[in-house]
Amino acid sequence: MALLHRWLAKAARLIWRVTRPRTIGVRAVLLDADDRIALVRHTYIDGWYLPGGGVKKGEGIADALHRELAEEVAIEGAVVERVLGVYHSRREGKDDHVVVYIARAGADTLRGADALEVAGAGWFALDALPPGTTPATRRRIAEYRAGLTGGGTW
Template sequence: MALHHRLIGRVARIYWRLTKPRTIGVRAVLLDSDDRVALVRHTYTDQWYLPGGGVKKGESMETALLRELEEEVAVKNPQIERVLGVYHSRREAKDDHIIIFAVRTGDGEADALEEADLTEIEEAKWFPFDSLPASTSPATARRIAEYRNGLTGLGNW
């Protein structure tokens, strides 16, 4: 993991403690035709997460989700199936709201998963539901379990 990304993350957390910003993020339970889920490992953390990121000012949730999927894992034509849940997080001193979507890859894209933004994404892989890596973040594991159980989530991240 890149040392400079860890340092940038620390500076960001200090800034967030001082400013307490309200942020909106989007993430995807992105599935391929074999019902494997896409997970990413960022350059600034050791855990695996659902792909996604922040919504920019003036950007819709859908536009942000599609942009993040293309930027992080090079998926260009995903099909959004539904909203899985809306969550709130106070981690890192932010007032963060995260919208989770169920998304499928477009035709022929299952093999196209790759680390599209090498400065942010260390690794991107497909995983069967029953073989998630041990270092999957707890919140990511909860979102995947909710998807598998047909639940709509709401509440704390």
């Protein structure tokens, strides 16, 4: 099934290069009570990422954040502290705007909720990120640790 997701993701990226859609995404710097950060590995792309995803048509951005946290890491009721920043990405052929929130999890249990999409999920110390953590994820974490409000290019 993971191979099918990888093929579908490649096909979607090809379509995006032709159609160049404008999209809105949401991600979370999701922290637990011990200030560990939640990261996920997807089945369709390599690397560790902040949990999140696309905002559906007709859906509020904050609603999308809570839906994605439930879908990706089985966390419900996270408390949003603030917006870290709004970023622009042209990767994958899209004109993508990503809103990144700082949020606190009310639960310590973290797991990949959707096995078709999430290959792994875990809590990590901010100074001990796993190998394969993507550069953009590392930049967002560095901005958070420095107390900055981010923005600009993803």
